Amino acid sequence: MAEEQVSGAEEISRLLAERAAQLARRELDDDKAAVLPHVAFQAAGQPFAVPLRYVVHASRLRHLTPIPGGPPYLLGICALAGHLVSVLDVAAFLGLRQRGLSDVACCLVVSVQGRELGLCAEQLLGIEDIPAAKVAPFLSGSAAISQVAMMEKLQLLILDLPQLLSDARLTEEPS
């Protein structure tokens, strides 16, 4: 009787563990199936992606005013449809290797918690629905890029905008 009881308890434990594993797997499968829309663009020859929810405006870049005494990664300031933003050369900022250059200049205005920034792009590649399953960790040495989307035709470096904007070089006080 006592043995039966033990065996019954073990069985219950096993069943519970099995169910938990099944549920966890289902959740994982759901996550993998999740698709998040991103705006893909090319800067310094490198394809990047930013979550669509952060993008408030995109257009051709005109009237860029250089920043006197500013660093090379801040190309200037511009007014786009009422947004007055600094334009960041993402590749230079992140210390990525320059991979060619194109003549087309666009600006992607992103907004994170009310703070806006312009990202300089040679080309807007469009909106990419990136499934979570295609996202892999990426070791770049920068907290602003920790993931890459392995799409069919290209690999997109996913910008973590909150991390990017909290970089000490983009804060109010010099570090």
Added chain:
Amino acid sequence: MDDLLREVIDIFVAEAREQADRIAQALLTMEQQPASIAKEIEELYRQAHSLKGSSASLGVEELSQLAHQLESALLPVRRQRGQLTAELVDLGLQAMDAVKLRVAGLQADNELGLSDVQRLTNRFEQLAHSAQPESPATTDRTADAATEARAGQAGSSRRAEPPAHREATRPTEDEQAETAFAGTSEAAESVRVSIDKLSALVQHTDALRRLRGQLEHHQSEVTTMLRGLEKLVRSGPKQGEAQVKRIDEDLQHLVRGLRSLRRDLMDDIEGLQSTTGELDDGLRAMQLLPASLLSQPLHRAVREACRSTGKEATLQLDGEDVFLDRTLLEAIKTPLLHVVRNAVDHGIEPVEVREAVGKPAAGQLRINIEQRGSQVELTVTDDGRGLDVVRIREVAQQRGLLSAKEAALLDENESYQLLLRPGFSTKEEITALSGRGVGLDVVSTTVRKLHGTLGIESAPGAGTTFTISVPLTVAASRVLMLEEQDHTFALPLPAIARIALPRREELATLGSQTVFYIDGQPHTVLRLSKLIGQTHTGEAPARQPLLQLRGSGGVVIACDRLRGEADLVLRPLPIELRRYPLLSSVAIVPSGPALFVLSPQGLLATATSLRLAQENLSRRRTVLVADDSITTRSLLRSVLEGGGYRVRTASDGDEALRIARSERIDLVVSDVRMPRLDGIGLLLRLRGDARTSRLPLVLFSGAQSEEDRLRGLAAGASAYLAKSDFERGQLVDVVTQLLKEEAT
């Protein structure tokens, strides 16, 4: 209400309020500056006469009578046969408050303010018939010399008859202060807009109308294309090569049309964005009000505080021409009033105490309103007794705010902060003016709500300064626009002490520095481009503008040219740019790029260090970058400047040729495909000119074919780099190598 009055009531009310404000201002000025009586009384009469006329014509007899009796009561002053008494000023100010109340009553079609107007009309009538004016508030031209010397101090508010002698129906101090400020609120309810600003807005709406026309045209194009497509669909399945070919041609035609339409629509959208942005800025600018609107309420607050306490004080208000967003202006009124009342009540000593310690009888209050970068700074300074730190700590203990041990640990600044605690007051008695411990608490709370800061500085026996600093939402400021190295900047006009346009021979050399003599003293000439981290190339103009900033010591700043003054709506810098000390704020100029307003303090701080670096900078070589892409130009500039070179830029071959021929250029980096004159054309023209035939030129091209490379090298290029293979280090290496070869 009379029909005629109903038709024009809003205009009449606005005009009457303005006239009442002007009359009140004239009364205050005459009282504070007796020398101005002759001029101000005429202004007062003009306004009173207008009020009388417009009221009479609309049948508002009570206001017409009030204005008439005011004129009669002031007639002796106008004819220099009578004095401007304190009672006259009091009654005049009360009458103007009554006018404002009455017009509000007329607007609401009720009796509001009517009894006040009638009472004051009767009082003026009595005064007009009275032969003996009452106690003088200020001296007239016949006063004795000693009194005149004291009264001559600008803005002096004087004690007068004791409160018991005042009119029984006189409002309390608080009510008066509120009425005085209500004047500012009324002014803020309506706006006066210059014809220029309105014309600019009309131009923007014209642009919007044109864009609407273009969009309607595009809509008709879409309709035509859609019909074409529908026709193709309706025509059913096709057979035979000819039919398929025709469909193919039709489809290609439609695709071309759609592409063209997309381009046009993109242009239209950009046009819309630009125009709506400018419209937005124009409307924002209309919401700005001058800080001078605070003048009358503050002067009245000081006057009333002096009357209550029996003290004397002068008020000087600087920065009245600063324009502030109306919301901000409204919000800072109350804190300012409290600080001013507090200064008179707590800071300024009684006349006998001041005279005993050798201070002027009248305390001096100074309010300065200034825009400092993204902040508005308001300082209220008095020359009173200063803050008593020991007393503040004692009171804090009595009020149970802290223990004796804690009090002993507080430094001066921490002790001052106790003043901002709710319920704190060092006054023994509660009066209408202060002592209830709410004044500075209100100041602190309001400033905090505005995301600002409140600073207190004090020196025993010398006075106290309250500094309120609040961020701007938007503010217009008068700036001087100047140009340097093809870039336009702005400098706040108040920061500029002097502008000179010396001829070259008026500049001298002292050691390695160019100097300009001002009042016999040499001032080092520093180029603006050097101060902002660039190098200046090109010839200086025959007469070079030099700017001397306030507090600049021995430095003047040279720029290429001045582009005049402008009123700009300034916006705070984006967060990431606030760390750059050379920048103050940013403005969007209509139909132009964003414009940086430079920080005078930042420029001055940079001046010293740059003087030392001057010689090193002068040894750097200059690279001319020609490319029609702004991105490429910016990138190459940063790469080459990072490599230690000066950089000049040109947006096409024509411009590059002009610069290469007129300035000292050591090497050219040029794109191949550019408008007007391409890279190969530029190369051939440079090689064909004896002045530039040996100038090294690097072709930096998007074209990647071997044929292009050979064509470039055949034309005489020193090197050929493909944009697709671009690497930062490589370009600097190539430039350095070519310049070395050229030198040998």
